[in-house]
Amino acid sequence: MIGVVGRWYKRKFSDPDSVTLLFLLVFTFLVLALWGDILMPVLVAFVIAYLLEWPVNKLCQLGASRTLSVIGVLVTFIGVSIFTFVGLVPVVTQQSANLLKELPQIWDQGMSWLLTLPDTYPGLVRVGHIQQMLEEFDQTVAAFGEQLITASVSSIVDIAALLIYLILVPLMVFFMLKDRKELITNVSRLLPKERRLINQVGSEMNAQIANYIRGKVIEIIIVGGVSAITFAFMDLRYAVLLGVLVGFSVLIPYIGAAVVTIPVAIVALFQWGISPEFWYLMIAYGVIQALDGNLLVPLLFSEAVSLHPVYIIVAVLFFGGLWGFWGVFFAIPLATLVKAVFNAWSSEPQLSQ
Template sequence: MIDVFGKWYRRKFSDPDAAMLLILILLSTAVLLLWGELLMPVLVAAVIAYLLDWPVTKLVKVGVSRVLACGVVLLGFITLMVFMLVGLVPIITKQSVNLIQETPLIWQKAQDWILTLPEKYPDYVQVYQIHQMMEGINEKLVEVGETLISASFSNIANVAALLVYAVLVPLMVFFMLKDKMFFLENISRLLPKERRLITQVGHEMNSQIANYIRGKVIEILIVGGVSCVTFALMDLRYAILLGVLVGISVLIPYIGAAVVTIPVGVVAMFQWGITSEFWYLMIAYGIIQALDGNLLVPLLFSEAVSLHPLYIIIAVLVFGGLWGFWGVFFAIPLATLVKAVVTAWSSNPNIAPPAQS
C-alpha cells in the first residue's frame, strides 16, 4: 500500500510545477482559515473589482482613460446599489415583517387542516400521531424563534462593520481597478518560477468564472423580474419578496429551487387554499422554473462552467458547511477551481503549455 502511494506521489508531484501548485493551494487555504474574517473586506473588494473589470476594459477599448472608466463604472455600481437599498430593500423588509407577523396565523390554519385528517382518513391517520407531530413541530419553531431573536441582537454589533464596508470597500475597489496591472505584476513577482500549472489553472479559472458570473447575474435579474411580475399579476401576497427569493435561489442550483418552492406554496395555500387560483400560480411558477432550467441556463452557460449536477450538489454541501452563506455563494466557482487543479495535475508534464497570444 505504501509502495502504491509512493508511486502515485512521485508520478503527480515529481514535477516542480505540480509541487508549487500544491504549496500555493495549501498556503492560500491556511490564510483563509486563519485570517479569513480579518481579510473579508479585502476579499469582497477583490470580488467586486473582478466583476467590474469587464465593463472597465470595454470602456478603455473604446478610448476612455482607465481612471475615468474606473470612476464611471464604480459610480454606476454604487448608484445601482443605492437604488436597490432605497427602492427595493424597504419593500422587501416591509413584506418580510408582515409575513413574519402572519406566520402564527398560517401555522394555526395549517394545524386546523391537519386536525381534520383523522376524520377524513381514519384508517391511515390517528389523532395521537397528529398531536405528537404537532408538539414536535411547535418545539422546533420555538427553538428557531429563539435563535432568530438572539441572532438579531448579535447583529447590532455588526453596524460598525457595515460602515467599514461602505467606506473602505469602494476605495479598495477603485484602486484595484485603476492599478490592476501594478497589482498583477507584484503578485507575479511573488509567485515561484515553476508556475506552469499555476498559470494554467489561472487562465482556466479566469475564463470559466468570468462567463459564470456574467451569466448568473443575468439569470438572477431575468428569473427574479419575471417571478415578481407573474406573482404581482396573479395578486399573490408578498409578490416582490417571493419574486426576489426565487431570483436569488438560482445561486444554488437544484437545492435553491426546491427550497424556495416551500414559501411560495405556503403563502399561496394560506391566501387561496386548495383552489384553482393556487394551482394556476403553482403551474405558472413551474413554467418559470422549467424555462430557467431548460432554456435560459443552456443559453447563458453554454460556454461557462461544465460540471456534473452531482458535483455541484456536493460542492454546495461541502463549501456551505465550511463557510456558511459565502461558501454556498461561491460553491460553483470553488468547484471549478478544484476541477481546474485536478485537470492540471492530470496533465502530462512533458507536454509544453500552449503559447499565449
C-alpha cells in the same frame, strides 16, 4: 502499499510546478481558514473588482483612459446598488414583517387542516401521530425563535462592520481596478518561477468564473423580476418578497427551486385555499422554473464547464458549510477550480532538464 504511494508521489510531484501549485493551494486555504473573517472586505473587493474589469476594459477599448473608465464604472455600480437598496429593501422588509405577523394565522389554519386528516383517512393517520408531530414542530420553532432573537441583538454589533464595507470596499475596488497591472506584477514576483500549472489553472478559471458570476447575477435579476411581476399580476400577497426568494433560489441548483416552492405554495394556500387561483399560480411558477432551467441557463452558461449534479450538490454543501452565503454563491466556480486543479495534476509532468 508504500511503494504504490511512492510511485504515485514521484509521478505527480516530480514536476516542480506541481509542488508550487500544491503549496499555493495549501497556503491559500490556511489563510482563508485562519483569517477569512478578517480578510472578508478584501475578498469582497477583489470579487467586485474582478467583475467590473470587463466593462472597464470595454471602455478602455473605446478610447477612454483607465482612470476615467474605472471612475465611470465604479460610480455606475455604486449608483445601481444604492437604487436597488433604497427601492427594494424597504419593500422586502415591510412584506417580511407583515408575513411574520400573519404566521400565527397560517399556523392555526395548518393545524386545523392536519387535525382533519385522521377523520379523512382513519386507516392511515392517527391523532396521536399528528399531536406528536405538532409538539416536535413547536419545539423546533421555539428554538429557532431564540436563535433569531440572539442574531438580531448581535446584529447591532455588525453595524460597524457594515460601515467598514461601505467605506473600505469601494476604495479597495477603485485601486484594484486602477492599478491592476502593478498589483499583478507585485504578486507575480512573490511566486516561484516554476508556475506553469498555476498559469494553466488560472487561464482555465479566468474564462469561467467571470462568465459564471455575471450570468448568475443576470439570472437572479431576470428570474426574481419575472416571478415578482407574475405574482403581483396574479394578486398574490407578498409578491416582491416571494419574487426575491425565487430569484436568490437559483444560487443553489436543483435544491433552491424545490425549497422556495414551499413558501410560495403556503402563501397561496393561505390566501386562496385549494382553488383554481392556487393552481393557476403554481402552473405559472412551474413555467418560470422550466424556462429558467431549459432556456435561460443554457443561454447564460453555454461556456461554463459542465459538472455532474452530484458534484454541484456536494460543492454547495461543502463550501456553504465553510463560508455560508458566499460559499453557496461561489460553490460552482470553486468546484470548477477543483476540477481545473485535478486536470492540471493529471497532465504529464515536465521534468526539469
